[in-house]
Amino acid sequence: MTGAQLLIDLLAKQGVKEVFGYPGGAIMPIYDALYGAPVKHYLTRHEQGAGFAAVGYARSTGKLGVCFATSGPGATNLITALADAMMDSVPVLAITGQVPTAAIGSDAFQEVDVLGMSLSCTKHSYMVERAEDLAEVLQEAMHLALSGRPGPVLVDIPKDIQQAQVPFHPWLALDEAQPQVSPVQVQKAETLLAQAKRPVAYIGGGVQSADAQAELMQFLNKTQMPAVSTLKALGSVLPDYEYDLGMLGMHGGQAANIAVQECDLLVCIGARFDDRVTGNLAKFAAKADVIHLDIDPAEVGKRKPAQASLIADLKQSIPQLSCFVTDSDWLKTIKELKQLHAWRYDYPGERVFAPYLLNQLSQKMPDSGVVCCDVGQHQMWVAQHMKFTHPSNHLSSGGAGTMGFGLPAAIGAQIARPDDMVITVSGDGSIMMNIQELATIRRNNLPVKIVILDNQRLGMVRQWQQLFFDGRYSETNLSDNPDFVALAAVFGIPGQTITHANEVDDAIDTLVTSQGPYILHACIDDKENVWPLVPPGAANDEMMTEKA
Amino acid sequence: MKHQLTVAVKNHAIAVERFLRVARHRGFRLTRLELEGKDELFHVKMTIDSDKPIYLLTSQLSKLVEVQQVNLHTLQQQAI
Numbered sequence: 001m002t003g004a005q006l007l008i009d010l011l012a013k014q015g016v017k018e019v020f021g022y023p024g025g026a027i028m029p030i031y032d033a034l035y036g037a038p039v040k041h042y043l044t045r046h047e048q049g050a051g052f053a054a055v056g057y058a059r060s061t062g063k064l065g066v067c068f069a070t071s072g073p074g075a076t077n078l079i080t081a082l083a084d085a086m087m088d089s090v091p092v093l094a095i096t097g098q099v100p101t102a103a104i105g106s107d108a109f110q111e112v113d114v115l116g117m118s119l120s121c122t123k124h125s126y127m128v129e130r131a132e133d134l135a136e137v138l139q140e141a142m143h144l145a146l147s148g149r150p151g152p153v154l155v156d157i158p159k160d161i162q163q164a165q166v167p168f169h170p171w172l173a174l175d176e177a178q179p180q181v182s183p184v185q186v187q188k189a190e191t192l193l194a195q196a197k198r199p200v201a202y203i204g205g206g207v208q209s210a211d212a213q214a215e216l217m218q219f220l221n222k223t224q225m226p227a228v229s230t231l232k233a234l235g236s237v238l239p240d241y242e243y244d245l246g247m248l249g250m251h252g253g254q255a256a257n258i259a260v261q262e263c264d265l266l267v268c269i270g271a272r273f274d275d276r277v278t279g280n281l282a283k284f285a286a287k288a289d290v291i292h293l294d295i296d297p298a299e300v301g302k303r304k305p306a307q308a309s310l311i312a313d314l315k316q317s318i319p320q321l322s323c324f325v326t327d328s329d330w331l332k333t334i335k336e337l338k339q340l341h342a343w344r345y346d347y348p349g350e351r352v353f354a355p356y357l358l359n360q361l362s363q364k365m366p367d368s369g370v371v372c373c374d375v376g377q378h379q380m381w382v383a384q385h386m387k388f389t390h391p392s393n394h395l396s397s398g399g400a401g402t403m404g405f406g407l408p409a410a411i412g413a414q415i416a417r418p419d420d421m422v423i424t425v426s427g428d429g430s431i432m433m434n435i436q437e438l439a440t441i442r443r444n445n446l447p448v449k450i451v452i453l454d455n456q457r458l459g460m461v462r463q464w465q466q467l468f469f470d471g472r473y474s475e476t477n478l479s480d481n482p483d484f485v486a487l488a489a490v491f492g493i494p495g496q497t498i499t500h501a502n503e504v505d506d507a508i509d510t511l512v513t514s515q516g517p518y519i520l521h522a523c524i525d526d527k528e529n530v531w532p533l534v535p536p537g538a539a540n541d542e543m544m545t546e547k548a
Numbered sequence: 549m550k551h552q553l554t555v556a557v558k559n560h561a562i563a564v565e566r567f568l569r570v571a572r573h574r575g576f577r578l579t580r581l582e583l584e585g586k587d588e589l590f591h592v593k594m595t596i597d598s599d600k601p602i603y604l605l606t607s608q609l610s611k612l613v614e615v616q617q618v619n620l621h622t623l624q625q626q627a628i
Contacts, residue, residue: 115562119569124613127562144613298607 003134004033004162006169007095010138011039013171016066018042018057018415020050024070025110027097029162031068042415042444045436047074049408051081052434054092056412058085059395060370060422062211064146065092065412071099072110075156076117080402083121085152087399088232089209091145092152098127100160114156123151131161135169143174149296150209179295181312186320188308189291193322196265196289198330201225202248202277205232205398206270206294208391210314216269217241222323226334228256230271232398235388243326243334249277250534251380255337257532257540260285262333267321268292270314273303274399283539293317343385350500351525354378354453355385357504358425361451362386364512369393369421370413374406374430377459380530382425404433407450411437414446421449421512428454428481438491441517449511450495450519452484455526463529467544468536488519495519550579551602555592555609556617559585563614564592570612571596576605589616 001009007030011019020042023031034041044050047069054065065085069078075096085092099108118125124144126137137155145153193199207216213236220227220241227237228248237244245256260266266288271277278284281303292299292306293314300309310317347353358381365371367389373379373396388394395413397405406424414422431452441448455462458476465473485495495518498507504522511520532543557563564583571578571594580595596605602620609618 116565119562119566120573125562296611298611301601302604302607 001166001168002029002033002162003131003157003164003166004029006134006166007138007157007162008033008037008039010135010142011066012037014064014142016064019066019068020044020053020057020412021068022047022050022070022074023068024074024097026071026099026159027068027074027095027162029159030095030097030157041068042411042440044408044411045439046434047077048080048404049411049434049437049440051078051092051094052084052405052408053412053415054094055081055085055090055405056372056395056409057416058090058092058412059088059409060392060413061416062208062392063091063416064142065090066095067092068095070097070110071114072112074110075112075114079117079121082118082152082154084397084400084402084405086121086123088397089150089205090152091150093142093145094122094152094154096154096156097162098156098158101129101158102160104158114154118154121152122154125154125156127156128158128161131164131166134161134166136172139172140174178316179297179312181310181317181320185308185310189310189320190322192265192289192291192308193324197327198263199225199265199267199326200259200263201227201267201269202260202271203227203229203233203236203269204271205230205391206314207233207236210270210295212270212314212318213390215315215318219318219321222325224326224331225267226259226326226331228252228260230274230277230398231383231396233271233391234383234394235391238389239387243331245334245338247383248540249274250279251384251530251532252540253343253384254341254532254543254545255334257534257543258337259334261539261541263288266290268294268306269318270294272299278303279534279538279540347501349525352498352501352504352522354381354522354524354528356501357453357508357522358382358385360504360508361423361512364508365423366421369423370395370410370417372406372410372413372422372424373397374424374426374433375401375403376427376430377455377463377528377530378425378427378430378453380460381453403430406430407434407437408440410448411440411446414448415444422447423449423451425451425453427459428452428456428478428484429458431484435487438488438493442491442493445516447514447516449514449517450488451511452519452521453524454481454484454521455524455528456481457526459528460530462526466529467533484521485519493517493519495521497521497523499523549599549602550595550597552593552595552621553606554619554621555594555615557590557592557612558614558616559588559590560614564590567592567609567612567615570608571605574605574608575600
């Protein structure tokens with residue numbers, strides 16, 4: 001067996017059925033091993049597309065996402081997707097071909113030190129130096145990507161090692177001891193919970209990583225604790241939970257942000273006090289003690305001190321919290337906040353109102369459907385106005401905020417979940433960042449639905465220019481966009497353009513009932529902003545609103 | 549504030565580069581470095597300087613796959 005054949009064999013043993021990639025010189029032995037193999041390869045049209053397809057595959061299933069690229073530019077094109085996976089703790093295995101061992105360090109054709117480049121954007125990375133190490137490295141890499149706090153792992157394999165005969169290697173048992181919750185910390189948490197009058201649960205992406213939605217909902221239903229979610233956590237708290245306040249932070253709901261600012265105990269469950277969540281950190285939940293639950297000890301105290309910390313898999317740690325019931329006065333306040341700050345969709349104009357469109361889409365698409373966003377205003381509108389029943393149904397580039405994420409992530413999700421509807425919601429800026437992947441959709445007849453909210457602007461940057469840069473609209477005008485429906489048609493994808501509010505309902509019906517891929521191009525007002533907004537340096541209860 | 553750390557890290561070519569990158573990126577300035585390869589491990593003594601709490605570095609270093617042990621040896625307050 002060659003090194004390349006061993007790779008494919010081990011992926012199959014791991015249960016990997018699909019991989020994404022793009023061939024090239026230094027990875028040709030691996031592509032030769034793929035020929036006729038039980039692992040199906042999906043050719044994307046750019047390595048970044050392969051990387052994000054692997055991310056979408058992983059995030060929509062919890063399984064390992066795998067991407068391949070050749071040396072040099074192939075490998076560097078993966079880097080953005082790996083950085084994205086690192087920020088959002090996504091289990092991805094990246095396999096890169098490398099020039100032959102003897103040529104490394106000689107500035108050979110398509111030679112780049114991808115191992116060096118990987119240091120800041122992977123959980124771990126390897127360059128295989130000896131053929132006899134390959135089996136162990138690959139198994140360790142897959143284990144690392146999926147275990148503990150998940151993340152991307154890169155394995156760089158020189159071409160000669162792909163071609164070398166490698167010895168048989170038994171499947172390794174790589175399970176290690178898992179961190180256990182400290183009884184002392186549980187006791188501290190119990191005391192804080194017993195004393196709290198105004199607790200709030202602050203839910204993060206760790207709930208999905210730990211597959212702990214059931215444990216979370218059990219905790220919330222028993223305690224009736226009000227809950228706020230990060231962008232990545234949306235869907236973790238079921239939409240019918242009475243005290244769900246939705247997303248907090250820079251573009252969070254006012255009720256969510258006010259509740260956090262007023263709370264006296266913040267129970268942080270798999271979140272990391274990201275700056276887009278906290279606003280001015282010194283003023284964030286300033287009246288609150290903190291109980292922090294996370295599998296990663298480095299997150300505890302990194303941004304905000306915790307008075308009690310439960311360091312373990314959330315599936316183990318959440319049930320350790322006692323089942324007290326939240327004070328009824330606080331719950332009354334929460335209900336009033338929800339009512340007072342409920343979203344409104346009675347937009348007076350004739351133009352398409354993006355929040356209304358997305359809210360209708362959310363109501364008309366199946367609960368099991370997946371929405372993949374790009375980055376910008378549309379991403380925040382999705383987070384505000386769509387409801388999700390599981391975090392694996394909402395794929396949004398959180399920590400990295402990568403434009404170009406949505407389309408390839410949707411490809412990965414659609415391949416991973418062929419029976420579920422997958423919809424990309426993008427903007428006219430973001431969609432162009434990986435537009436070449438329309439060819440991947442067509443090549444594989446994937447029924448991915450695409451919604452483009454087109455304001456002919458880089459909307460979020462334009463909004464900031466309006467609010468914080470004296471209306472100096474530097475390089476945000478995209479009024480020379482292509483005709484997106486005509487562009488999709490070139491790839492054999494049908495669609496329509498809408499411009500008026502009275503076209504929205506029918507257009508969404510057409511989109512969600514279309515059998516194959518479909519593009520809905522919705523022209524919206526270029527002056528529409530995302531509200532509310534916590535301005536830079538402000539506390540989360542100092543939100544700007546449309547009326548302000 | 550200056551701190552002295554000793555770190556035992558697997559004797560892999562990339563391992564030292566990896567944890568030095570973490571120290572720099574997390575805002576800890578390296579002022580002295582000694583490295584000795586012995587058997588399977590590198591033993592690294594490093595003096596670092598930062599206004600940040602040292603646990604923000606040790607907790608990140610401890611997560612690295614190749615890092616076997618992190619010890620904080622001295623902790624002395626000095627004028628910067």
